[in-house]
Amino acid sequence: SRKHNGKNGTKLFDPLMASVAQERLKIERFIETGLREDWFDVHLQPIVDLECGLIVGFEALMRLNHPEHGLLPPADIIRVAEETGTIKRIGERVFDKAVAHLARLSSLPGLENSYLAVNVSPLQFSAELPASTFATLMKWGITPSRIVFEITEAVLMHHSPEVRQVLEALSAAGLKIALDDFGTGYSSLSYLLHFPVNTIKIDQSFTRSLTDEDEAVRKRVRMLVTGINTVANELNCRIVAEGVETEEQLQALVSMGVGHAQGYYLGRPQAIEIIESDLGRALPRNASC
Ligand code: C2E
Numbered sequence: 232s233r234k235h236n237g238k239n240g241t242k243l244f245d246p247l248m249a250s251v252a253q254e255r256l257k258i259e260r261f262i263e264t265g266l267r268e269d270w271f272d273v274h275l276q277p278i279v280d281l282e283c284g285l286i287v288g289f290e291a292l293m294r295l296n297h298p299e300h301g302l303l304p305p306a307d308i309i310r311v312a313e314e315t316g317t318i319k320r321i322g323e324r325v326f327d328k329a330v331a332h333l334a335r336l337s338s339l340p341g342l343e344n345s346y347l348a349v350n351v352s353p354l355q356f357s358a359e360l361p362a363s364t365f366a367t368l369m370k371w372g373i374t375p376s377r378i379v380f381e382i383t384e385a386v387l388m389h390h391s392p393e394v395r396q397v398l399e400a401l402s403a404a405g406l407k408i409a410l411d412d413f414g415t416g417y418s419s420l421s422y423l424l425h426f427p428v429n430t431i432k433i434d435q436s437f438t439r440s441l442t443d444e445d446e447a448v449r450k451r452v453r454m455l456v457t458g459i460n461t462v463a464n465e466l467n468c469r470i471v472a473e474g475v476e477t478e479e480q481l482q483a484l485v486s487m488g489v490g491h492a493q494g495y496y497l498g499r500p501q502a503i504e505i506i507e508s509d510l511g512r513a514l515p516r517n518a519s520c
Pocket residue numbers: 276291292293304305306309322325350351352381411412435473474475476493494495496500
């Protein structure tokens with residue numbers, strides 16, 4: 232390839248490429264050290280039932296807590312980890328912590344049956360995933376039906392028999408599968424037909440458009456969300472709207488009968504200690520459910 236041919240006239244040094252490579256190397260080192268030194272943690276974001284205003288679950292969001300640089304957001308880490316293959320080890324570590332958190336929250340009133348949604352990268356979908364998942368759940372005494380694996384269409388795109396077997400093994404045990412960022416990828420609807428998906432997460436771009444300044448946009452997106460909601464109900468799928476940031480968006484979702492939602496307006500992703508102390512203060516809007 233060209234980069235081995237530096238002497239023969241191609242670029243000897245590309246400062247942009249060099250800094251990208253350095254950045255990547257830095258992240259690779261953070262990951263390795265983080266796994267060794269236990270820097271990985273999980274923040275939890277509440278998921279709220281819009282009918283009664285109660286917390287019904289939490290999404291686990293991975294954080295790398297670097298002693299000098301502080302909390303690093305997951306996007307860059309996951310990208311590098313997927314390239315280097317460390318995503319599996321990270322995934323197992325994060326899942327163990329997240330399930331431990333759920334076990335701890337389960338002792339709080341109202342959260343005995345709360346669920347935990349965990350993002351799972353396509354590269355984690357190998358034959359060992361069900362066994363390692365069930366082992367972790369046994370360890371913490373959590374039943375599989377309280378777990379949701381959030382996957383993106385990238386997992387389903389290749390239609391490999393292995394992915395289907397893994398999904399079926401997880402579903403057979405009662406674990407739920409959510410399509411994350413629904414509506415932003417390709418041919419999502421056919422996946423609902425061919426895979427055991429039982430939760431749809433409406434991408435935050437739709438939630439944001441619910442309060443777009445352009446009335447025509449607002450009208451169209453409301454029709455779309457209403458339509459997705461109808462389809463989800465017919466298919467017995469749970470529906471979760473992501474990225475609720477305002478009261479107005481919340482009210483729009485409530486008026487359309489959307490079941491569950493999450494977002495900064497309802498609760499930011501937080502460390503478990505903060506979740507626990509905030510829950511003491513939270514009051515249900517309506518005690519009827
Ligand atoms: P996601 O699964 O779609 O998660 C939602 C993202 O939106 C999170 O970003 C969350 O902090 C953010 N968010 C929540 N509410 C709001 C809101 O009201 N407004 C806005 N603007 N953002 C909101 P985060 O934590 O940076 O995670 C980014 C992505 O990284 C996730 O998107 C998910 O795809 C991935 N990810 C996070 N944790 C893990 C993990 O443990 N494993 C894997 N494989 N991927 C993960």
